[in-house]
Amino acid sequence: MNRKVEVDGARCRLWFSPVGWLGLAAGRAGLVEVFFHRQKQQVLAHLRQAYPDALLQDNALLELAIAQLAGYFGGRSRSFDLPLDFRGLSPFAVRVLQALREVPFGQTLSYAELASLAGSPRAARAVGGVMARNPFPIIVPCHRVLGSAGKMVGYSGGAGIASKEQLLRFEQSGGET
Numbered sequence: 001m002n003r004k005v006e007v008d009g010a011r012c013r014l015w016f017s018p019v020g021w022l023g024l025a026a027g028r029a030g031l032v033e034v035f036f037h038r039q040k041q042q043v044l045a046h047l048r049q050a051y052p053d054a055l056l057q058d059n060a061l062l063e064l065a066i067a068q069l070a071g072y073f074g075g076r077s078r079s080f081d082l083p084l085d086f087r088g089l090s091p092f093a094v095r096v097l098q099a100l101r102e103v104p105f106g107q108t109l110s111y112a113e114l115a116s117l118a119g120s121p122r123a124a125r126a127v128g129g130v131m132a133r134n135p136f137p138i139i140v141p142c143h144r145v146l147g148s149a150g151k152m153v154g155y156s157g158g159a160g161i162a163s164k165e166q167l168l169r170f171e172q173s174g175g176e177t
Contacts, residue, residue, distance in 0.1 A: 007032050007085075008053035012177040013062040016038065018073050019138075019166055020158045023047045030083035033135045034065075035156045074113070075175035078105035080139045095119060097140050099174045105109060106171040108144045114147045132156050142165040162172075 007027035016023045023035040023043040033050070037043050047054070058066075064082065073078035080101075086094045099117040103109055109117075111131070112124040120126070131142040137157040143164045147153035153162035170176075 007051060007054065010051045011054050011059045011062055012051055012054045014043060014047075014060055015066050015069065016040075016122060017069060018170070019163050020149070022069065022138075024062055024065055025051050026059060027085060029087065030085035030137065031061060031065055032085045034137055034139055036137065036159065036163075038068065038159055053071075058151070061164075065139075067114070070176075073170075078175065084136055084140070092118070092120065092123070093130045096127055097134065097136070100140050100145070103141060103144050106174070108146050108150070108168065110146055110148055110150075112148065114145055128154070138167070141167075144171075145177075151162065 006057070007025065010032070011026050013024045015024065016035070020038040021040045021043040022035050023033075023046060023050055025032045025047060034126050035046050036112060036148050037046070047056070061083070068077060068082060072080070089097070096114060096118040100114060102117070110124070111127045112121070113128045115121055115123040118127065125147070130147055132154065133144040134140055137143070143157070152161055152165060155161050157163050
């Protein structure tokens, strides 16, 4: 993730999920980032570099995020209701991410369709850039965005396209692991 945000009272948390280790960062304004990778040390190194002053401990928001992620991966929940800190993102990126939050569990759409939903129908390539830098994967479900004709293209989280495919299979099975 490339955005630089001063995070007051930052807290970070590691959590193991079915798609690998998640690193969550939160501040007073909301969740700042979800980063995931198959290796715990990669996630920990990322958090330490991105949030050097953060404490590696829970706060109420991180506890809520973990509970909602556990509900999602446990098949008990299909959406997230968390405050997200969009500071440092362009107005276009915020529009795209907010539009993406409305895409239902288990459904997919193309970059062009998401561009239209975000009010910029000719900005499919720019939407791809926003997806590549989505600071909230899984919670803002960029794995639901496909290339034209339903092609599986690009994913920067976890193990790349393999993680995207795993998340889509999980959702399309109705949330059963």
